[in-house]
Amino acid sequence: MKSNRKSGSQGIKWVLISVSVLFMAIMLVLPLVSVIVNSLSLGIPFYLKSLHTEYTLSALMVTLLAAVIAVLVNTFFGIVAAWLITKFSFKGKQTLAALIDIPFSISPVIAGLAFLMTFGRLGWANSYINQINQLFGVDIKIVFALPGVVLATIFVTFPFVSREIIPVLHAQGTDEEEAAALMGASGFYIFRKITFPHIKWALLYGVILCTARALGEFGAVNALSKARGKTFTLPLEIDALYLAGSSDSITAAFAVSSILVIMAVTVIVARNILEYQAGKKQGRYES
Amino acid sequence: MYVELKHIHKNYGSYKASEDINIGIEKGKLAALLGPSGSGKTTILRMIAGLETPDSGDIIIDGKRVNDIPPAERGIGFVFQNYALFRYMTVYENLAFGLEIKKVPKKQIRERIMELMELTGLNGLEKRYPNQLSGGQRQRVAFARALAPNPSLLLLDEPFAAIDAKIRGELRKWLRDMIHKVGVTSIFVTHDQDEAVEAADEIIITNQGRIEQSGPPLQIYKSPGTPFVAEFIGESSKVEGYHQLKGFDKGKYKGAVIRPEFVESFKNDNLKFKDIIDYSEEGVIEDISFRGNCLEVKLRVGDILLTTHRSLERRPVEIGERMHVIVYRMYAYDDDRAYLLENKELIGKEMITF
CATH class of the missing domain: 3.40.50.300 (P-loop containing nucleotide triphosphate hydrolases)
Incomplete structure (x- = not known):
């Protein structure tokens, strides 16, 4: 009886493994491999050449810039929001916690359009921006300019850091902070010595997810960025190359895509190393 | 201070x-x-x-x-x-x-x-x-x-x-x-x-x-000092009909608590208690549980269920056995205070307690 049951569950195990592997191969691995294969279909010199165009380099710079700023901003606000939500009690806390998740549930295109309607020529904030420009003698543009791209990226990646930290802070409670405060430690000292060591790994993990998402953002940025070679990000550049339709440009599109694929794989590997490290370290402190 | x-x-x-x-x-x-x-x-x-x-x-x-x-x-x-x-x-x-x-x-x-x-x-x-x-x-x-x-x-x-x-x-x-x-x-x-x-x-x-x-x-x-403390401290059990026990008057109290150490039970032929056997009541053992270093014995006296501890050195008892029961003292209480009541039959008597 017992061995029967065991061989039965063994059978199920292998069926599940085959289904998963097959599914992953068809849905994930093959497409990604085909990107790399296609990108190299006209040879390595062509591959390198298509990465060296003015448009591609500009797009790479814009993408990295937007990602770096988005990660910095969201790390800061993510920590602040998570700290606020877990360590203080106030009215409207639940609402605030729910608001943070909006970028997860809303389509990025809508986010892009929302920024367009806010800061664009018809938007309510446009006149204020014009006033500021006149007052300080500057020429700040949000929509169809770099600030718009950065804003859209920040919006879309906003929840990642705080969502990673909040559960960890919740689980930790406020006892240790209270004990430290009783001994006369200041708020920042408590954060540095007590809270930060606790959220370190979750924070890094959140930053990595945030980076991955920022690099690949298309929808929101698409609504706010129209100048190829100036404000295009890598995903937009790939789209433009692909839509151009010539076989050269399609191969170039794959070549540029391969950069994003490599970045994504790097991020995933980094993530797994971190998870492994965090698990190992955590074991030392948790009982 | x-x-x-x-x-x-x-x-x-x-x-x-x-x-x-x-x-x-x-x-x-x-x-x-x-x-x-x-x-x-x-x-x-x-x-x-x-x-x-x-x-x-x-x-x-x-x-x-x-x-x-x-x-x-x-x-x-x-x-x-x-x-x-x-x-x-x-x-x-x-x-x-x-x-x-x-x-x-x-x-x-x-x-x-x-x-x-x-x-x-x-x-x-x-x-x-x-x-x-x-x-x-x-x-x-x-x-x-x-x-x-x-x-x-x-x-x-x-x-x-x-x-x-x-x-x-x-x-x-x-x-x-x-x-x-x-x-x-x-x-x-x-x-x-x-x-x-x-x-x-x-x-x-x-x-x-x-x-x-x-x-x-x-x-x-x-x-x-208060009904709450009387009940909270020690292994106390509340007894409403305390005045039915020999040696205690109704007074102006609402109820009383009795701790196991205030209750003594002994067999008919126990000579150590012969001087006070007249002041005892008859009780029937309803329950016995082993408490590691003693027995906890529950005795029914009229409507009242009393709890006492019995040393393991003493003679064994069994459920249903008739015993003599004496309550030495209790804490009676009204709405906001607790009072110590001694068994007035026993005042001035020589007693051996375990």
Whole structure:
């Protein structure tokens, strides 16, 4: 009886493994491999050449810039929001916690359009921006300019850091902070010595997810960025190359895509190393 | 008085957490705040620490009103219920934390920590992390950490709650000795009367946000002042028909509580009790349970069910057996006070008790 049951569950195990592997191969691995294969279909010199165009380099710079700023901003606000939500009690806390998740549930295109309607020529904030420009003698543009791209990226990646930290802070409670405060430690000292060591790994993990998402953002940025070679990000550049339709440009599109694929794989590997490290370290402190 | 609370009130919304609290604790004493959960004992402790603010009333430590002094400057050490040890710091770093904030020179910190480790028997554990320690060791670390900056008042919130029953008793004694050795005035919160009776010099009993009674353990035990204390302390059972027992009058009381040690039961032919057998009642054994060092025997006397303990050295008894029962004394109570009633038939009689 017992061995029967065991061989039965063994059978199920292998069926599940085959289904998963097959599914992953068809849905994930093959497409990604085909990107790399296609990108190299006209040879390595062509591959390198298509990465060296003015448009591609500009797009790479814009993408990295937007990602770096988005990660910095969201790390800061993510920590602040998570700290606020877990360590203080106030009215409207639940609402605030729910608001943070909006970028997860809303389509990025809508986010892009929302920024367009806010800061664009018809938007309510446009006149204020014009006033500021006149007052300080500057020429700040949000929509169809770099600030718009950065804003859209920040919006879309906003929840990642705080969502990673909040559960960890919740689980930790406020006892240790209270004990430290009783001994006369200041708020920042408590954060540095007590809270930060606790959220370190979750924070890094959140930053990595945030980076991955920022690099690949298309929808929101698409609504706010129209100048190829100036404000295009890598995903937009790939789209433009692909839509151009010539076989050269399609191969170039794959070549540029391969950069994003490599970045994504790097991020995933980094993530797994971190998870492994965090698990190992955590074991030392948790009982 | 070293620590004094005067007319403290504290409400959470419409919930009265503290109502006219008045406490005084002498220097060097170990006091226990004892009460059931929700009786407001932790609120009192947290107000003394400055973690909560009273709505009105004065908190005085060493002659100074501290209501407006921030927690860190009140000169107190606090041991949290779950110890709240800093889990990402070693034992050494945990102990050093408070001293580093006070900008004590490194060398002095080292000396102080070595002294505390010696005192609390933590030698050799300075490089361990809290999760690498046993429950008892964690308590010692929490205790040493609270003592590190030389507080003049030590507050402990349910210090034994997180520890196995087995080593709890041992730690109780350890903590009591340690506090007396250091000489620091201490207040601890507990819901366990054994803990309070065994460890404290002074017990303060809380109930529904008020102080019911305070005094030395023996005094609380022997002369409970209120119905609540009479029932809460000891293994007490309520008896409404107390006046049906021989030797007790109805009086103006509402009821009484009787502890097992106030009840004696003996067999017909027991000559030791021959002088008082006339004042006894007849009871039938309804239940016997083994309590490790004695038997707990429940006897039915009329409508009343009495509980007594029977030494294992005495002759065996069985369920259904008829026994003679004598109640030496009881605590009768009215609405707000408890009174000791002695069995008036026995006054002036010679008695042998077990």
